[in-house]
Amino acid sequence: MKLILLDIDASARRNFDPVGLSRPLFELRTGITNLAEKLIAKTKPDSVACFIPEYLAPVYRTETAWPVNDMSQLADDDILLVNPIIKADALNPACDKSSEVVLAEDGTLLYACVRAGDVGKIEGACINSWVDNARAVLPNVKANLPTWNYAWDLMLANPDQLTVDFGVLGNSGIEGTVEQPNAIRGSSKDVFIAPGAVVHPMVVFDAEHGPIYIDENVEIHPFTRIEGPCYVGKNSILLGAKCREGNSIGPFCRVGGEVEESIIQGHSNKYHDGFLGHAYVGEWVNLGAMTTNSDLKNDYGSVSVILDGSRPVDTGSNKVGSLIGDHTKTSIGTLFNTGSMVGAMALIMATGEPLPKFIPSFAWFLKGVTTKGFGKKKLYGTARTAMSRRGKEFTDEHEAMFDAIFELTAGPRLTAIQKGRKQMAAR
Amino acid sequence: MATVEDRVKAVTAKTLNIDAADIQVEHSFTFDLGAESVQSVELVAMFEEEFGIEMDEDAALSVETIGSASEFIARVCVEQGVAIEG
Numbered sequence: 001m002k003l004i005l006l007d008i009d010a011s012a013r014r015n016f017d018p019v020g021l022s023r024p025l026f027e028l029r030t031g032i033t034n035l036a037e038k039l040i041a042k043t044k045p046d047s048v049a050c051f052i053p054e055y056l057a058p059v060y061r062t063e064t065a066w067p068v069n070d071m072s073q074l075a076d077d078d079i080l081l082v083n084p085i086i087k088a089d090a091l092n093p094a095c096d097k098s099s100e101v102v103l104a105e106d107g108t109l110l111y112a113c114v115r116a117g118d119v120g121k122i123e124g125a126c127i128n129s130w131v132d133n134a135r136a137v138l139p140n141v142k143a144n145l146p147t148w149n150y151a152w153d154l155m156l157a158n159p160d161q162l163t164v165d166f167g168v169l170g171n172s173g174i175e176g177t178v179e180q181p182n183a184i185r186g187s188s189k190d191v192f193i194a195p196g197a198v199v200h201p202m203v204v205f206d207a208e209h210g211p212i213y214i215d216e217n218v219e220i221h222p223f224t225r226i227e228g229p230c231y232v233g234k235n236s237i238l239l240g241a242k243c244r245e246g247n248s249i250g251p252f253c254r255v256g257g258e259v260e261e262s263i264i265q266g267h268s269n270k271y272h273d274g275f276l277g278h279a280y281v282g283e284w285v286n287l288g289a290m291t292t293n294s295d296l297k298n299d300y301g302s303v304s305v306i307l308d309g310s311r312p313v314d315t316g317s318n319k320v321g322s323l324i325g326d327h328t329k330t331s332i333g334t335l336f337n338t339g340s341m342v343g344a345m346a347l348i349m350a351t352g353e354p355l356p357k358f359i360p361s362f363a364w365f366l367k368g369v370t371t372k373g374f375g376k377k378k379l380y381g382t383a384r385t386a387m388s389r390r391g392k393e394f395t396d397e398h399e400a401m402f403d404a405i406f407e408l409t410a411g412p413r414l415t416a417i418q419k420g421r422k423q424m425a426a427r
Numbered sequence: 428m429a430t431v432e433d434r435v436k437a438v439t440a441k442t443l444n445i446d447a448a449d450i451q452v453e454h455s456f457t458f459d460l461g462a463e464s465v466q467s468v469e470l471v472a473m474f475e476e477e478f479g480i481e482m483d484e485d486a487a488l489s490v491e492t493i494g495s496a497s498e499f500i501a502r503v504c505v506e507q508g509v510a511i512e513g
Contacts, residue, residue, distance in 0.1 A: 366469075372484040374488060420472065421475060425473060
């Protein structure tokens with residue numbers, strides 16, 4: 001059976017802004033693994049392919065071995081098409097029996113089983129028309145299956161997912177280097193330190209309330225305290241960090257200060273002190289010293305997030321910190337309000353006060369207002385420098401992808417810039 | 428009726444907190460008038476607000492003097508169909 005990951009709903013995927021702007025939704029993390037890895041573990045396919053928005057395809061092709069947006073993959077095999085927003089635990093396709101299209105109550109395609117014998121009945125020049133045709137030709141079934149609907153859903157589920165994933169992966173014990181003295185609270189069976197990881201003296205692993213997974217080549221500096229459940233990705237460095245429970249830290253991150261129930265996708269730095277709580281941070285983000293987000297309102301009420309610059313969405317949770325897009329940089333002392341939405345490629349200068357809850361992608365937030373700043377070319381130059389410091393290249397494909405994101409996010413940014421000009425003029 | 432140059436001087440004076448009478452057409456924003464990088468961004472925003480135009484930030488930030496800013500803004504006003512003299 002071939003698994004086709006189907007991230008083609010241009011409207012619904014914007015609910016995962018800003019971290020979904022620059023990657024397929026199935027690359028988003030929750031727990032130790034990403035959504036694609038969870039779906040593959042659940043369905044055990046013989047092969048995998050994917051369909052994603054065209055503007056993401058050139059970059060993603062350089063990051064994956066899977067065929068991307070290749071219509072020839074829709075042939076000659078039993079196919080399971082899966083919308084990556086479906087929670088893997090809830091996915092129980094009966095593809096060995098008959099072909100069917102499974103829809104949510106609102107008509108959203110959740111998944112489709114297409115037997116090899118039925119593939120030839122479905123035509124379509126592009127994936128959207130192929131899926132429309134499949135819905136017309138094959139039996140449709142309504143199902144009420146749980147889905148990820150917003151980026152904060154992944155963050156809020158992170159502690160539970162970490163514990164589940166630790167059990168699924170089944171690793172335990174110390175295979176890396178642990179310099180003494182160190183301490184493990186709880187059961188040592190709930191701690192895994194992978195080969196190549198180096199733990200300096202005076203580090204505490206508190207696994208009493210959840211497992212701790214330290215991946216390959218992680219380096220943990222003295223006076224770091226890690227509460228489980230927690231995952232630290234390959235080649236990351238913890239610098240005297242206070243890692244409260246429920247963190248997933250992706251590969252090649254540098255993390256210090258206090259972090260709680262947050263996801264950091266990878267290649268991002270929060271080197272210094274400052275609190276990051278109930279946040280989802282993208283890649284190549286740099287949070288300046290003492291950057292802090294609030295994750296709890298003073299009235300303990302439900303937190304809303306302004307996704308599109310105008311429409312607050314009630315998260316239903318009283319703990320939501322910040323959502324920060326790829327390549328965004330904050331100055332020292334930046335203060336983010338509860339439920340802040342900070343776009344991709346934004347550059348933020350602190351004001352000493354909590355910033356607006358919505359800061360658009362490509363914003364230069366200076367002196368308390370959104371400006372055009374020095375433009376996107378300067379931001380690309382910074383991205384190029386940041387990536388080269390880690391041996392990566394900001395390619396022409398990256399630039400084209402971010403050009404597309406610049407256009408996708410233009411409306412709210414222009415509104416914020418115009419508002420900022422009026423605020424400046426009124427001073 | 429204020430000319431483009433008069434309005435550019437007035438906006439520059441307010442943004443950089445200097446006296447408009449001290450600003451000359453050949454003055455450089457950075458070397459003569461002391462604009463720091465963030466103030467350059469403010470100046471671009473304030474010119475856009477004053478004249479009701481949208482400027483390409485790269486082109487706008489490459490302008491160095493009061494005189495060349497006046498010429499640049501006048502050209503953008505014409506391109507965008509905005510009345511030049513306020």
